[in-house]
Amino acid sequence: MSQLSKLYPNARCLQILLLAFISTITIPVCVSQQQSVKALPTQVASRNTWRGASFPVENFRGYTSAFGYRRSATGGSNWEFHGGLDLAAPQGSYIRNWWAGKVVKVADRNACGTYIVIQSGQWEHKYCHMKGHVETAGGGRYLIDREGGVQIWEGQQLGAGTRIGRVGMTGRTTGPHLHWGLKYGSNYVDPALVLRAMYAQQPTNIQQTAVSQQQLVNSKVSEF
Numbered sequence: 709m710s711q712l713s714k715l716y717p718n719a720r721c722l723q724i725l726l727l728a729f730i731s732t733i734t735i736p737v738c739v740s741q742q743q744s745v746k747a748l749p750t751q752v753a754s755r756n757t758w759r760g761a762s763f764p765v766e767n768f769r770g771y772t773s774a775f776g777y778r779r780s781a782t783g784g785s786n787w788e789f790h791g792g793l794d795l796a797a798p799q800g801s802y803i804r805n806w807w808a809g810k811v812v813k814v815a816d817r818n819a820c821g822t823y824i825v826i827q828s829g830q831w832e833h834k835y836c837h838m839k840g841h842v843e844t845a846g847g848g849r850y851l852i853d854r855e856g857g858v859q860i861w862e863g864q865q866l867g868a869g870t871r872i873g874r875v876g877m878t879g880r881t882t883g884p885h886l887h888w889g890l891k892y893g894s895n896y897v898d899p900a901l902v903l904r905a906m907y908a909q910q911p912t913n914i915q916q917t918a919v920s921q922q923q924l925v926n927s928k929v930s931e932f
């Protein structure tokens with residue numbers, strides 16, 4: 709068995725295949741294992757109570773790029789993994805902390821631009837392309853956006869809904885938006901799953917208000 713483990717690093721899958729071979733069921737067992745792993749993000753997104761969670765950006769205009777594999781965002785024919793959800797909003801719109809937690813990283817020198825990572829238990833949430841930059845003082849690091857009146861320190865505790873920065877154009881981006889990334893236990897989770905779960909858990913009267921406002925907009929549009 710140890711010899712086989714060297715040849716096949718995914719030993720657990722091999723064991724399942726061997727067992728499956730004995731019972732004459734081969735591939736379907738392994739496939740169903742993979743499917744159960746894929747179902748995990750949906751489970752973690754929907755099993756939490758999101759009553760205290762905040763939508764992550766003000767002046768939201770629409771979703772411009774979904775989570776998952778896509779063609780290169782900046783041209784070319786390469787496929788790339790998009791590890792978050794893009795939410796368009798005008799430059800300078802405030803970004804709000806989704807869930808209470810601790811700032812574990814501020815940085816400003818890669819494709820993500822000026823960004824911040826916040827940890828809330830097993831969850832890690834990342835906000836990219838913000839205005840401002842990182843400075844250091846007294847051995848600490850902080851994100852500073854003086855025009856927006858925002859200063860966020862690494863190690864700082866933040867409540868849900870706190871303004872943590874503003875939408876900018878730093879890093880690899882073709883237009884102003886918030887790139888919002890989520891991980892649970894170091895695995896990527898599609899933020900759209902969490903937003904849907906948050907919406908589903910809103911009190912019914914808030915949902916009705918949102919719907920009636922949408923109906924109002926629709927009726928205005930249809931008049932012209």
Ligand SMILES: [Zn+2]
Nearest residue numbers: 792793794887
């Ligand atoms: Zn993005």
